Amino acid sequence: xxxAILGGDGFCGWPxxxxxxxxxxxxxxxxNLSRRRIDEELGANSLTPIQSIEDRxxxxxxVSGKTVEFKNIDVxxxxxxxxxxxxxxxxxxxxxxxxxxAAPYSMKSPKNKRYTVDNNVNATNNVLTAIVESGRNVHLVxxxxxxxxxxxxxxxxxxxxxxxxEVVADEDKNGNPAEPHRVQQxxxxxxNPGSVYHLTKVLDQNMFAYFAKNDQLxxxxxxxxxxxxxNTRETAMDERLVxxxxxxxxxxxxxxxxxxxxxxxxxxxxxxTGGQTRAFIHIQDTVRCIEIALNNPPTRGDRVMIFNQMTxxxxxxxxxxxxxxxxxxxxxxxxxxxxxxxxxxxxxxNDTFLDLGLNPTKLAxxxxxxxxxxxxxxxxxxxxxxxxxxxxxxxxxxAGVPASVAGNK
Amino acid sequence: xxxAILGGDGFCGWPxxxxxxxxxxxxxxxxNLSRRRIDEELGANSLTPIQSIEDRxxxxxxVSGKTVEFKNIDVxxxxxxxxxxxxxxxxxxxxxxxxxxAAPYSMKSPKNKRYTVDNNVNATNNVLTAIVESGRNVHLVxxxxxxxxxxxxxxxxxxxxxxxxEVVADEDKNGNPAEPHRVQQxxxxxxNPGSVYHLTKVLDQNMFAYFAKNDQLxxxxxxxxxxxxxNTRETAMDERLVxxxxxxxxxxxxxxxxxxxxxxxxxxxxxxTGGQTRAFIHIQDTVRCIEIALNNPPTRGDRVMIFNQMTxxxxxxxxxxxxxxxxxxxxxxxxxxxxxxxxxxxxxxNDTFLDLGLNPTKLAxxxxxxxxxxxxxxxxxxxxxxxxxxxxxxxxxxAGVPASVAGNK
Ligand SMILES: NC(=O)c1ccc[n+]([C@@H]2O[C@H](COP(=O)([O-])OP(=O)(O)OC[C@H]3O[C@@H](n4cnc5c(N)ncnc54)[C@H](O)[C@@H]3O)[C@@H](O)[C@H]2O)c1
Ligand SMILES: NC(=O)c1ccc[n+]([C@@H]2O[C@H](COP(=O)([O-])OP(=O)(O)OC[C@H]3O[C@@H](n4cnc5c(N)ncnc54)[C@H](O)[C@@H]3O)[C@@H](O)[C@H]2O)c1
Numbered sequence: 054x055x056x057a058i059l060g061g062d063g064f065c066g067w068p069x070x071x072x073x074x075x076x077x078x079x080x081x082x083x084x085n086l087s088r089r090r091i092d093e094e095l096g097a098n099s100l101t102p103i104q105s106i107e108d109r110x111x112x113x114x115x116v117s118g119k120t121v122e123f124k125n126i127d128v129x130x131x132x133x134x135x136x137x138x139x140x141x142x143x144x145x146x147x148x149x150x151x152x153x154x155a156a157p158y159s160m161k162s163p164k165n166k167r168y169t170v171d172n173n174v175n176a177t178n179n180v181l182t183a184i185v186e187s188g189r190n191v192h193l194v195x196x197x198x199x200x201x202x203x204x205x206x207x208x209x210x211x212x213x214x215x216x217x218x219e220v221v222a223d224e225d226k227n228g229n230p231a232e233p234h235r236v237q238q239x240x241x242x243x244x245n246p247g248s249v250y251h252l253t254k255v256l257d258q259n260m261f262a263y264f265a266k267n268d269q270l271x272x273x274x275x276x277x278x279x280x281x282x283x284n285t286r287e288t289a290m291d292e293r294l295v296x297x298x299x300x301x302x303x304x305x306x307x308x309x310x311x312x313x314x315x316x317x318x319x320x321x322x323x324x325x326t327g328g329q330t331r332a333f334i335h336i337q338d339t340v341r342c343i344e345i346a347l348n349n350p351p352t353r354g355d356r357v358m359i360f361n362q363m364t365x366x367x368x369x370x371x372x373x374x375x376x377x378x379x380x381x382x383x384x385x386x387x388x389x390x391x392x393x394x395x396x397x398x399x400x401x402x403n404d405t406f407l408d409l410g411l412n413p414t415k416l417a418x419x420x421x422x423x424x425x426x427x428x429x430x431x432x433x434x435x436x437x438x439x440x441x442x443x444x445x446x447x448x449x450x451x452a453g454v455p456a457s458v459a460g461n462k
Numbered sequence: 463x464x465x466a467i468l469g470g471d472g473f474c475g476w477p478x479x480x481x482x483x484x485x486x487x488x489x490x491x492x493x494n495l496s497r498r499r500i501d502e503e504l505g506a507n508s509l510t511p512i513q514s515i516e517d518r519x520x521x522x523x524x525v526s527g528k529t530v531e532f533k534n535i536d537v538x539x540x541x542x543x544x545x546x547x548x549x550x551x552x553x554x555x556x557x558x559x560x561x562x563x564a565a566p567y568s569m570k571s572p573k574n575k576r577y578t579v580d581n582n583v584n585a586t587n588n589v590l591t592a593i594v595e596s597g598r599n600v601h602l603v604x605x606x607x608x609x610x611x612x613x614x615x616x617x618x619x620x621x622x623x624x625x626x627x628e629v630v631a632d633e634d635k636n637g638n639p640a641e642p643h644r645v646q647q648x649x650x651x652x653x654n655p656g657s658v659y660h661l662t663k664v665l666d667q668n669m670f671a672y673f674a675k676n677d678q679l680x681x682x683x684x685x686x687x688x689x690x691x692x693n694t695r696e697t698a699m700d701e702r703l704v705x706x707x708x709x710x711x712x713x714x715x716x717x718x719x720x721x722x723x724x725x726x727x728x729x730x731x732x733x734x735t736g737g738q739t740r741a742f743i744h745i746q747d748t749v750r751c752i753e754i755a756l757n758n759p760p761t762r763g764d765r766v767m768i769f770n771q772m773t774x775x776x777x778x779x780x781x782x783x784x785x786x787x788x789x790x791x792x793x794x795x796x797x798x799x800x801x802x803x804x805x806x807x808x809x810x811x812n813d814t815f816l817d818l819g820l821n822p823t824k825l826a827x828x829x830x831x832x833x834x835x836x837x838x839x840x841x842x843x844x845x846x847x848x849x850x851x852x853x854x855x856x857x858x859x860x861a862g863v864p865a866s867v868a869g870n871k
Contacts, residue, residue: 256583
């Protein structure tokens with residue numbers, strides 16, 4: 054298959070590109086390298102020494118004998134280049150990672166809110182519109198987030214995208230009055246996004262539903278949990294292939310920041326009570342899920358296929374305790390800069406991927422490797438001032454800087 | 463009140479501006495005049511001889527003694543100008559009409575799809591973000607559409623924005639297993655947009671829900687039916703104040719195109735069987751509804767207030783028959799260029815506006831005036847070639863050009 058990986062230079066996109074290339078697919082990476090520019094803007098950097106996209110691709114060729122192409126295209130802006138790629142390269146499938154993906158970054162300033170909405174909505178709309186214009190029966194696989202469901206007890210396991218509901222109807226099929234009666238329906242699960250970034254994934258989901266209906270596009274939307282882990286079998290083959298590891302307050306997800314804090318001898322900063330429950334998946338499972346999704350496309354005319362792409366849930370304070378134990382660190386509670394409930398339950402269905410053969414890497418197994426092979430190994434590359442989360446959700450919130458290190462900023 | 467009318471040079475915005483100015487409010491019109499540029503692009507024009515925004519405003523001052531300001535700002539692009547306006551002019555309320563609003567135009571080409579999404583989403587996001595940044599407790603009134611609900615029998619009257627549902631839960635509040643039990647909830651009515659334009663209103667609705675929740679913005683979203691009629695009490699005060707009348711295949715809504723066809727001696731072209739049922743409201747009632755909405759804002763912290771802003775529903779073929787009778791015209795069926803059901807019922811709740819004192823102008827009363835005072839009066843300004851709807855929803859559809867006039871194109 055000819056597969057275009059939009060955002061293929063990023064944390065999920067790079068290992069996915071290598072995984073699919075290794076499986077024998079013809080892979081072209083499309084990326085505008087905006088994520089590397091944001092690193093510069095934030096004065097942050099991947100903990101791991103990632104190579105330029107050209108050097109990475111050259112190293113992959115050397116190691117595997119396989120060729121991955123790279124096109125520098127801004128998917129949100131360079132529509133014509135995107136369309137030409139689909140048509141000229143006869144693309145069969147597109148994996149769409151090309152969005153601004155950090156919730157804290159999306160809340161940092163009015164400019165960041167506007168960039169995130171503009172970039173993400175236009176990227177998705179351009180991809181959809183270009184597929185229609187190309188006339189090709191492309192399968193689009195998009196990376197969404199568990200965060201569209203909102204965090205909170207739903208009274209049930211969160212289903213995969215669609216919710217069974219009943220409404221009370223009082224008209225018959227022809228719109229004539231009838232005795233009140235219950236009608237069953239299945240609807241897109243009502244959304245409750247927790248940040249402007251999550252909001253853009255809600256907007257994406259509505260665009261997908263429309264294009265699947267009006268233009269019979271084949272779309273799979275993967276509602277992914279927080280991805281942890283750094284390397285996959287392919288990126289571990291050569292240090293020049295190493296994947297990025299973000300630990301800064303904006304892009305570093307909770308697990309990475311704990312690992313980093315432990316490695317440099319900081320207390321692990323838990324926001325609020327740490328009662329937030331989150332869904333997780335290892336990067337090795339991410340790339341495998343995308344392989345599975347590509348092998349199981351919807352049929353033309355189907356509604357959007359939605360899978361929950363996560364393998365376990367944990368409370369933040371339990372994660373902190375686990376890492377503190379493995380890495381011999383302390384835990385410290387700081388004010389939560391986010392506008393969210395202090396405690397939440399989270400139960401999630403993920404039957405589809407398990408049924409299709411996913412064999413998850415659990416935290417309990419992989420975590421020690423991350424501590425020793427990544428966090429400790431590269432600890433001297435860390436800039437400690439970048440670890441705290443400082444983006445505020447509303448003007449009422451406080452930054453999550455621990456009292457013990459606030460002076461170090 | 464200081465009220466900014468975004469899109470105040472348009473069909474709904476102009477009469478709203480005059481109505482609010484006449485009531486004694488301090489009105490500033492914000493518009494980038496994109497609608498006038500689209501007229502040029504389409505080679506179309508308002509049937510009525512609308513004046514430049516400067517001349518309209520000067521005429522209003524002459525007629526009423528009142529001052530309306532005008533700022534040429536692209537709401538989707540000139541964020542800083544928008545923010546300055548809110549802060550410097552101490553804006554209390556914003557009425558947001560500033561979007562590309564024609565479904566056929568939004569489907570005309572990939573470029574039009576992209577323009578519509580980019581313009582409408584960024585306009586709304588800029589308004590919301592600027593209100594947050596301004597720190598002012600602005601009341602935002604937005605014009606949405608009945609089309610977000612989708613057209614089709616829902617088994618009940620379409621409620622005002624929110625739907626009562628029941629789900630079967632099998633967990634208690636703490637996420638522990640429990641006997642299956644029904645849980646009642648109220649959710650945003652599930653959407654089913656029929657065009658890219660309607661899709662953008664779905665995206666808007668999700669942005670509103672988020673900003674009301676995260677930033678406690680006060681927002682009223684008016685789900686409006688198809689607006690008919692041309693003048694209001696204020697625009698009728700002087701011919702230089704006349705409102706626009708669109709009859710072209712893109713911007714002319716079904717009623718206006720019928721009126722125009724009748725006036726120039728064409729058959730009234732009904733798409734498909736004409737079994738589509740639509741919701742309507744007179745422009746005089748639109749301006750009154752906005753006045754009512756401004757007088758009844760939500761409280762800070764409330765969810766988005768959603769009202770259905772329509773006063774009657776009609777099947778397209780019944781409308782055609784009505785106008786054919788009044789204006790002595792023929793009816794002709796043509797292929798439907800839209801991707802939609804041939805026949806649908808539509809029952810809608812509009813209790814809120816009626817309870818708050820709206821006294822609707824019904825079609826049966828106002829239609830004759832439109833035939834004589836607008837369509838016939840200005841018939842010699844009409845460009846007949848612009849009347850047919852030619853935008854196609856998908857590559858499978860056919861243009862709605864009647865056999866009897868196809869040669870005239
Ligand atoms: N990392 C996670 O934990 C996680 C969890 C759930 C969902 N996701 C989703 O997975 C996707 C990938 O996430 P990631 O962690 O790899 O993020 P990332 O920031 O590392 O990668 C995104 C890539 O997309 C590129 N990009 C952004 N906008 C672009 C544009 N307009 N044109 C071309 N390229 C563009 C960036 O340069 C970057 O290389 C995102 O959509 C994200 O929302 C990630
Ligand atoms: N006319 C109807 O039947 C109808 C029905 C339902 C809802 N609505 C909604 O009501 C609103 C107004 O509709 P209308 O019929 O008056 O449309 P219109 O096109 O006549 O007016 C819209 C105005 O907004 C301006 N505008 C567009 N984008 C802008 C931008 N980025 N910055 C500044 N100005 C911008 C245009 O120049 C125009 O003057 C729209 O949002 C529309 O979706 C209209």
